[in-house]
Amino acid sequence: MITRKAEYAIIILAELASHPEGTVITSKAIAEKRSIPFNLVVQLLAVTKEAGWTTGTRGPSGGIRLTGDPAKINMKQVIERVDGPIGITRCLFSKTPCRDKTHCSLRNIWSEAQLAMLSVLEKVSIQDLADAADDDC
């Protein structure tokens, strides 16, 4: 399962993307605005920083901002950064050869199903999400 943390990270990035460029927003403000536990925001910003997507400036009047283009960050990338490799079944994590032919063809199907899912998530960027927030629901 895609964890809540990954979902939070996506929301945090979308929040940052919807802010005027050049301005910063504090972790606390993000946490309050998007109803995410403050400590988790901080924790996840460490991940996004590590990925090179965000930077923070400390001290009073400090805050967080995006470093790059949110149109170039897609949902799959964020999920993988936060949760690690994606696998809809345990089977897809193992690198050992198939146990038998049924198992092997099954693996191909898991793989196909997962690719179908990921192709959707790859197509949606953080920018898309920031834009969507303006549309009707």
Added chain:
Amino acid sequence: MITRKAEYAIIILAELASHPEGTVITSKAIAEKRSIPFNLVVQLLAVTKEAGWTTGTRGPSGGIRLTGDPAKINMKQVIERVDGPIGITRCLFSKTPCRDKTHCSLRNIWSEAQLAMLSVLEKVSIQDLADAADDDC
């Protein structure tokens, strides 16, 4: 995540489907042939029985057989029976309205991604898997 139990159930059903009609196979034989813990086979056969897909006859020379047409059982159905409702994110389980618009559009994307995955799993039947076991890998 799709659990290993669901995967086992699929393998068990495929094994049953690849047996000559009218014959039975014991739980123990299935367990050994497919390298699934015997107790899990028994546990999962309770689920497939409940679903109306298998029946067992007890006593010596007893065993398990399919009740219906394996072409009419698809992978999604089996997964849902064993694991319960499928959801690639926690979000998709909740029935509460969206917290905000970003969250809402995000939910739509999760939903779309999940549907893409499920449409693959819906298309593959137990019969397909039993047939595939004969093909090359």
Added chain:
DNA sequence: ATATAATATAACCAATTAAGTTACATATAA
């Protein structure tokens, strides 16, 4: 300078879930 507001980092914890086990009950063919 220094107090304060902010990010940064790491370790910790409780609840849930996954995977498998154990124990026992029931039915039936030989």
Added chain:
DNA sequence: TTATATGTAACTTAATTGGTTATATTATAT
């Protein structure tokens, strides 16, 4: 009537998830 098979339920253990706590570090406003 006994051995062989399925059926049912409760239990156990390890990993994961979601979140908390604690502490360190940095930079600005006064």
